[in-house]
Amino acid sequence: MRQKLLSRLSRYDLAVERMGFSVASPVIPNAYYDVKLNKVFIHVGYIQLPFFTPSVPDYVNYAGLGHTVGHELMHAFGIKARGYDHDGIERNWWSNDSATKYDNKMDCFIEQYNGYGVDGRRTLEENMADNVGLVLAYNAYKKKLSKHPDYAEPALPGLEKFTLDQMFFITATSQSCAIDPLTGVNPDSPYTPEKLRIFGPLQNMKELSVAFNCSEDSKMNPKNRCSVW
Numbered sequence: 001m002r003q004k005l006l007s008r009l010s011r012y013d014l015a016v017e018r019m020g021f022s023v024a025s026p027v028i029p030n031a032y033y034d035v036k037l038n039k040v041f042i043h044v045g046y047i048q049l050p051f052f053t054p055s056v057p058d059y060v061n062y063a064g065l066g067h068t069v070g071h072e073l074m075h076a077f078g079i080k081a082r083g084y085d086h087d088g089i090e091r092n093w094w095s096n097d098s099a100t101k102y103d104n105k106m107d108c109f110i111e112q113y114n115g116y117g118v119d120g121r122r123t124l125e126e127n128m129a130d131n132v133g134l135v136l137a138y139n140a141y142k143k144k145l146s147k148h149p150d151y152a153e154p155a156l157p158g159l160e161k162f163t164l165d166q167m168f169f170i171t172a173t174s175q176s177c178a179i180d181p182l183t184g185v186n187p188d189s190p191y192t193p194e195k196l197r198i199f200g201p202l203q204n205m206k207e208l209s210v211a212f213n214c215s216e217d218s219k220m221n222p223k224n225r226c227s228v229w
């Protein structure tokens with residue numbers, strides 16, 4: 001602890017190393033956004049199953065690593081980072097109109113997650129990133145498919161009956177597998193329990209209800225949805 005503190009203090013008046021890579025160990029599976037550097041870090045330890053591997057269908061990689069990349073990118077537009085510009089300098093660069101519209105959209109997420117029985121305000125930053133991250137990953141996957149119309153995505157053994165869209169969403173849920181997805185979460189955590197980390201984003205995606213043909217106003221096809229874009 002003392003050594004860590006001394007190491008930090010020794011860097012105190014040095015210029016920020018903008019192209020540096022200041023992680024403790026890149027092999028630890030982790031990903032994060034650094035607001036001061038305006039950079040997303042994906043550790044090499046993260047680039048493996050269940051998030052990414054070249055030998056599986058693309059929907060696995062987009063729903064896995066793609067979702068994480070989208071999540072981290074969205075932190076750049078999160079409630080904390082919005083007050084920093086592209087150089088990581090604290091500065092208000094949003095118009096009043098954008099800020100108001102954004103706040104209204106955040107209110108939607110707060111209300112939605114409060115409705116799940118968690119603190120929607122405390123977990124807002126991560127919920128917003130979970131939600132938009134999945135949308136970005138899905139859109140990127142669809143864009144990739146449309147650019148390669150002749151490419152036949154292979155099916156996973158035993159799951160041949162599902163469409164590609166269905167497989168994208170099924171794979172996305174597998175990232176949040178937990179022994180007991182509703183318990184064991186620190187009450188001060190910025191994250192919701194694992195189940196909600198995927199249930200909320202899926203409920204907000206119209207594409208899911210289309211993919212699974214959910215009836216109007218069913219649980220996964222609600223009338224009101226929250227989104228940022």
Ligand SMILES: [Zn+2]
Pocket residue numbers: 071072075126129
């Ligand atoms: Zn996050």
